[in-house]
Amino acid sequence: GEGKPAALTPGVTIRAIPQPVTTVLPPLTPPAAATAPADDAGRLEAALKSGRLLLILPLFALLGLGLSFTPCVLPMVPILSSIIVGEGADTSRARGLLLSVAYSLGMAIVYTALGVGAGLAGAGLSAALQNAWVLGAFALLMAGLSLSMFGYYELQVPAALQSKLSTVSNRQSSGKLAGVFVMGAISALIVGPCVAAPLAAALLYISQSRDVVIGGAALFAMAVGMSVPLMLVGVSAGALLPRAGMWMDAVKRFFGVLMLAMGWWLVSPVLPPAVQMMGWVVLLTGYGIYLLAHRGKWVAKLAGVAAAVLGLMQLVGVASGGRDPLAPLAHLGAKHETLSFQRIKTVQQLDALLAQTGGRTVMLDFYADWCVSCKEMEKLTFVDPQVRAKLAHSLLLQVDVTANDADDKAMLKRFGLFGPPGIILFDKQGREIDGARVIGFQDAAKFTASLSRLN
Structure with a gap:
């Protein structure tokens, strides 16, 4: 009965005790999942480890759709719009969609290849791409393409190549699609530097498991999700673009200026x-x-x-x-108070500070000059009074990985990161708090909730 404990049946005895046994007795063998990080990247990594593509592909496509509205991805919209406008006033919706598919496919393939390469190499390629030569070359390309919007020249495939392409399709159409595909591939450099939780999870999964099929499929699905706004631009081309006359010339000049702005924006970090x-x-x-x-x-x-x-x-x-x-x-x-960080450079400096925290919790912030999300955190999140109050008694450390030198790579490798933004939280003993990492941008409200793990 209810008042008779079954002494010989451990399961019944446990149920009869008023207080939960788990608060008194530790588990004999804690499950592996208990040590897994509970942050967003950790949950996504767990989904990847399940190996179920029917779950992984829709999930990462949806996450890619969310990323498509971030400052790292939005610059591709005016680039594609400029290409469609360059087609002329007779562009149909089908033609606009075909151009957007070619552009998106180029971006998705190169984005996936860069991600797989970064995962296998164990380091982010984004920092290597964020140098004056790469960004300068892409900015010059954008400036050169903008001149076609101003009527200085017409983009045209060489005659020899046109004659070969004409055997399979219209020569100008095929040539234009090939060029748009290449532009999409180059535009993958824009998306690369954005290290959000989904990308971090995919890269970490590839680096640990060496499974490029699952990891690459997740990256490609995410790139497809990021391409949804581009598809909408293509489908709406026939309805949104002016038909002919001075309006069309004005729109082309506007997109020419927009392409110049994009080139300057891309080279600005250096x-x-x-x-x-x-x-x-x-x-x-x-x-x-x-x-x-x-x-x-x-x-x-x-x-x-x-x-x-x-x-x-x-x-x-x-x-x-x-x-x-x-x-x-x-x-x-009016001056807005923000967080004041102590800059560190090496793993040795970090270890020395973590060994002597003085009874304070610690926050380590990974930053780079080219990291758009890092600057968003500075301007929108770190100035919030609640955030500053939460961190008032914490030791705030920051490592600048802009240079991507040996010390920066060692620091990133120490925590298995592929690039900024990334925030690591430590307890008063200098140990990392499980499941408390912040990967990617978080607004003040969400970041304040993330900081609750410090208490």
Whole structure:
């Protein structure tokens, strides 16, 4: 009965005790899953280890769709839009979709290949790609392509290649698709630096298991998800683009300026902030003056005024000591307190500090100048009063891996990271808190919840 404990039946005895046994008796053999990280990347890695493609592919495609609205992926939309506009006013929806598929396929294949290579190598390729030569070359390519939007030349495949392509399809169409595919492949460099939780999980899975089939399939599915906005651009081409006349020429010039802006944005991480801001001054004021000087409708005049004002804001900002192109006048207003980090460089420095925490918890932040999400965390998350209050009694450390030298690689390898952004939390004894890693951008509310593990 209920009052008779079954002494010879351990399971019944446990159920009869009012307090849960698990609070008193530790498990004899803790399951392997108990030591797995409980953060987003850890859960995704567990999904990958299940090996079920019917679960993995839709999951990572959905995650890719979410990533498609991040600052790292959105720049591909104007690039593809420029290509479609360059087709002319007679572009149909089917043609626009075909161009977007070619572009997206090029991006997805190269993105997957870079990810698999990074996973097998055990280090992120994003930092290696974020140097002046690679970014400068891509910026020059964007500038060169923008000239076609201004009517200086027409993109055309060489005649010899056209004659070969004509045997299978229309020569101009096939050649254009090949060029768009290559542009998509190059654009994968834009997506590469974004290390969010899904990408980190896939890279970690590949590096540990060497299973390029599952890991590569997850990366490709994620790239397909990121391509959804591009597909929508292609499908809507026939409905959104103007048909002919001066409007079409104005739209082409606008996309030419947009491509110049994209080139400058891509090369900005390797330029001093003052130089970045002066570039925006030239581009924005120049385009604004052009729109105001030429005859056009009130929409063009309004756009010209807006561009000129934005350019003048950049000029006033850089002249008055501002060094933030995204907020050129912020230094003139109220100062927002942010977190103050102690910079470290080597694993030895980190170990020394963790050995003597002084009874404080520790937060280690991985940062790089080219990391868009890192700067989002600085401007939107680290300034939040609740975040600063949570970390008021913690030791705040930061390692800058912009240089990607031997010390930076060793620090990343120490924690199995493939690049920033990444935040590691440690307890008062200097031990990493399981399942408390923050990979990718988190807003103030979510980051505050993540910091609850420090207590």
